[in-house]
């Protein structure tokens with residue numbers, strides 16, 4: 035299965051840039067910094083609290099505190115996904131300004147976009163979502179939307195939408211609803227982290243927006259602290275779920291993989307997308323996430339193929355890009371069938 039998952043052409047729709055930084059890139063960045071003796075990721079099989087996960091992002095942010103590093107990280111992350119046979123990648127990142135280094139939020143986004151452009155000759159299409167961190171408040175949220183609208187004008191083909199992320203235990207997502215409604219009007223898609231932890235108050239209003247995709251949705255169903263109304267609303271809108279097994283396991287938002295929400299939604303034939311979340315911090319890759327899904331939920335090679343191919347439907351790119359991807363997948367399909375002597 036390992037070989038198969040690696041060979042499988044894949045679609046990554048939920049990857050935070052700073053959480054995706056590999057050990058190799060960390061070493062490059064560390065070479066430029068002094069007095070840093072920290073661990074930036076969790077080893078395979080380890081567990082932590084969400085608080086400890088967020089502590090890692092804070093550490094990484096100290097390394098990516100200038101436009102050059104942001105460029106380097108984005109460039110490397112794209113190459114690494116490409117090496118893992120990812121053919122379409124949606125990155126998301128929180129624009130950050132750092133006074134000491136002269137990095138503004140504009141130059142942050144410019145660095146990310148420049149790195150994406152510089153990877154255009156690779157066989158991987160990349161799009162960007164600007165992230166609103168719920169720890170930073172509504173005012174900053176509006177600024178992020180304005181930034182997205184500005185860059186949408188100059189880079190219409192690259193800016194795909196807005197994400198809501200950050201510590202799910204902080205703030206109330208409903209405060210950001212006017213921003214999301216405005217974003218929708220501008221043609222920006224919405225990928226919102228919802229119910230990563232039980233959130234009975236805010237969830238219903240958020241689901242009714244509705245977002246174009248939900249990040250995690252760990253606690254939507256009753257057994258995980260949600261309720262039937264949440265589930266029915268997600269089903270009614272057919273809102274796809276971005277599911278990140280290793281992330282949820284290490285962050286302990288699920289007790290174990292057998293109880294991961296993938297099973298609940300997959301059995302309902304609801305759109306499920308396997309994603310990495312933070313491949314660097316959680317020491318994983320998209321191939322490994324597919325493998326993990328296969329071994330945990332007893333999925334066959336053809337199930338994995340279907341999951342991967344169907345993810346194209348939920349991407350935030352233009353229809354013609356999706357068509358090209360589907361054509362490409364057809365070619366890969368026959369190659370893989372031949373390579374593994376199977377019928378998908």
Ligand code: 6MZ
Pocket residue numbers: 050051052053087091092126127128129165167199200201202227230281285311312
């Ligand atoms: C919520 C998360 C996250 O934006 O600096 N982030 N938000 N839940 C998660 N589950 C583990 N993983 C990452 O990448 C790092 C930022 O992404 C969000 C957090 O806001 C984190 O600071 P960027 O590229």
